[in-house]
Amino acid sequence: MRVDYKKFPDIPPNCQLNAKPNRPGDFQVFRENHVLDEKTGKKKTVRETIGIIKNGQFSFGELWLERQEHRRLLEEVETLRKLVGKNALSQTNELAQISEKIKAVFKMQQKMPTSRLEIVTGLSFRLNPSSSARWQAH
Incomplete structure (x- = not known):
């Protein structure tokens, strides 16, 4: 019909x-x-x-x-x-892993002195002239 x-x-x-x-x-x-x-x-x-x-x-x-x-x-x-793009998911996963590493470093910083943290992580903690903290790789 x-x-x-x-x-x-x-x-x-x-x-x-x-x-x-x-x-x-x-x-x-x-x-x-x-x-x-x-x-x-x-x-x-x-x-x-x-x-x-x-x-x-x-x-x-x-x-x-x-x-x-x-x-x-x-x-x-x-x-x-x-x-x-096709690689967006893998890039997102990589960024999530880096973010987790950064969070772990900040947790470590709260527990140990800065000089010891620099030895463990390979990063140095320096204050720039504007008084904001910045992580720098050796």
């Missing part, structure tokens, strides 16, 4: 209706896609339920809405990967 898009403008394009025999006035809204079956190598028809028309009101199916959200999130992930 064809969809009356004037009556139900929220229904996505290329959908069809299937009357429910036990419930007069209720219709399944679906879309058919032809895909290649990997096992047999033949084309098969796959039905995707979009929603239901019940008592003259269309409502989207929960699974269809979740699939749409999943597709949107996958597109967002791909966009972010393109923006940040």
Whole structure:
């Protein structure tokens, strides 16, 4: 059965209706896609339920809405990967490791004198003229 898009403008394009025999006035809204079956190598028809028309009101199916959200999130992930680059995750991990090392050094500084800390870490603690502390590598 064809969809009356004037009556139900929220229904996505290329959908069809299937009357429910036990419930007069209720219709399944679906879309058919032809895909290649990997096992047999033949084309098969796959039905995707979009929603239901019940008592003259269309409502989207929960699974269809979740699939749409999943597709949107996958597109967002791909966009972010393109923006940040492929090595962003490894760079983030490296920065996290460096941050942990810095935190460990500051904890050590609180427990031991500066001269001993310089020996252990290989860093020297000097005050610059503006009185802010700065770590410098030897």
